[in-house]
Amino acid sequence: MHEELRPDEAARALTEIRQRQEQVIKLAIIPTWYWWAIAGLMVGFSAAIDSHRRLAVGIGTSLFVIGVLTATGWVVIGGLRRAQLRNELLGPIGVLAILGFVATVLAVSLPTAFALQAAGLRYPATLGVLVGAVLMVVGGPLLMRYLRRIMLAKRAGSQR
Amino acid sequence: MIKPRFDELIHAPTRLSIVSLLAATEWTDFKFIRDSVGLSDSALSKQLTTLEEAGYVEIRKGFVGKRPRTSARLNSVGRAAFEQHVAALQEIVARAGASVLPD
Numbered sequence: 001m002h003e004e005l006r007p008d009e010a011a012r013a014l015t016e017i018r019q020r021q022e023q024v025i026k027l028a029i030i031p032t033w034y035w036w037a038i039a040g041l042m043v044g045f046s047a048a049i050d051s052h053r054r055l056a057v058g059i060g061t062s063l064f065v066i067g068v069l070t071a072t073g074w075v076v077i078g079g080l081r082r083a084q085l086r087n088e089l090l091g092p093i094g095v096l097a098i099l100g101f102v103a104t105v106l107a108v109s110l111p112t113a114f115a116l117q118a119a120g121l122r123y124p125a126t127l128g129v130l131v132g133a134v135l136m137v138v139g140g141p142l143l144m145r146y147l148r149r150i151m152l153a154k155r156a157g158s159q160r
Numbered sequence: 161m162i163k164p165r166f167d168e169l170i171h172a173p174t175r176l177s178i179v180s181l182l183a184a185t186e187w188t189d190f191k192f193i194r195d196s197v198g199l200s201d202s203a204l205s206k207q208l209t210t211l212e213e214a215g216y217v218e219i220r221k222g223f224v225g226k227r228p229r230t231s232a233r234l235n236s237v238g239r240a241a242f243e244q245h246v247a248a249l250q251e252i253v254a255r256a257g258a259s260v261l262p263d
Contacts, residue, residue, distance in 0.1 A: 005166070005252055007256030008256075010249040010250075010252035010253050010256075011249075011253050013171065014246070014250065016173075016176060016177060016180065017176065017180040017183075017249075020180035020181045020184075020196070021180055021183065021184045023181070023196060024181055024184040024185055024188075025184060081189060082188070082189050082191075082192040083181070083184075083185040083188040083189060084186040084187050084188070085184060085185055086184060086185060086186055087186075089184065151184075155183070155184055
């Protein structure tokens with residue numbers, strides 16, 4: 001059969017392989033709504049803390065914990081239940097990109113909050129976290145696009 | 161360097177789709193494969209059994225709560241065979257030139 005296989009048939013088979021692997025890799029991509037949800041929860045939590053009211057802090061903390069666990073559980077368990085992507089697809093560069101993203105969000109939001117507090121502004125933590133939240137909403141989908149590119153480049157047969 | 165080797169067992173259209181899905185994952189849920197490839201339960205079972213008998217695939221049966229769950233994964237032999245098969249396909253395409261390269 002090998003000898004009889006025409007080049008266009010081989011090309012079609014390669015396309016099928018690529019499409020199937022893209023289909024699986026898509027499962028590992030965190031959806032855009034997740035970034036908005038986490039960003040909103042972070043800002044709400046900070047606003048509750050900044051209010052210094054015990055009831056608001058209690059409600060804000062509960063909503064934050066429940067919201068983060070629900071959203072993360074939905075995304076992670078939903079993906080894992082269907083298919084568990086191979087770790088090698090992400091590789092050290094992918095892990096570094098994720099850590100770099102988290103570090104950037106923290107490196108921007110924390111100093112902003114402290115600077116605002118030093119300047120005597122009201123709600124410094126909320127404003128600092130708001131900056132971090134904007135970074136997450138903008139950068140999260142960009143990070144996912146980058147990770148998708150890395151994983152597609154590492155899938156079988158991608159190195160021609 | 162992967163040595164190209166055309167694999168007729170993998171190349172059958174349905175099995176090529178299944179193995180391509182499995183190649184990117186550790187364990188894959190039976191229902192996910194079935195829905196992705198568009199097969200019936202029995203047709204997928206048959207294909208997975210063929211791949212298992214060839215020594216390419218491992219099948220795990222378990223329970224999540226009270227629900228039975230079947231998962232499959234490509235083992236190292238299957239992964240190597242798939243990579244060699246992909247290399248063989250690429251070789252055929254490369255010999256023909258750029259005109260038939262997939263997108």
